[in-house]
Amino acid sequence: MTNPLPSAWTSQQPVAGYRHFELVMQGGKGAARWVELAPVLAPSQRERVLWTELKDRTRWMSGWQQLPKDDEDPPTE
Numbered sequence: 001m002t003n004p005l006p007s008a009w010t011s012q013q014p015v016a017g018y019r020h021f022e023l024v025m026q027g028g029k030g031a032a033r034w035v036e037l038a039p040v041l042a043p044s045q046r047e048r049v050l051w052t053e054l055k056d057r058t059r060w061m062s063g064w065q066q067l068p069k070d071d072e073d074p075p076t077e
Helices: none
Strands: 008-015 018-027 036-038 046-050 060-062
Touching: none
Parallel strands: none
Antiparallel strands: 008 018, 008 060, 018 036, 036 046
8 A cells, every 4th residue: 555645745946837736636657657736826727747756855845835935826816
């Protein structure tokens, strides 16, 4: 049995303009394993990320990490 993935993620660099994401779904196997993430401030938008990229701590961190004030997600309309 595998451990469940955390549901909250923070990208180290903006992805489509956002940094805080929630896990929507996952799929694939082996090297083709992926997760689908939705930005917290734009939940209808989706970003598919390979599992190997998500495990790279220079790209992603589990949980919602605090961002420097000048590097926060853009405001919603």
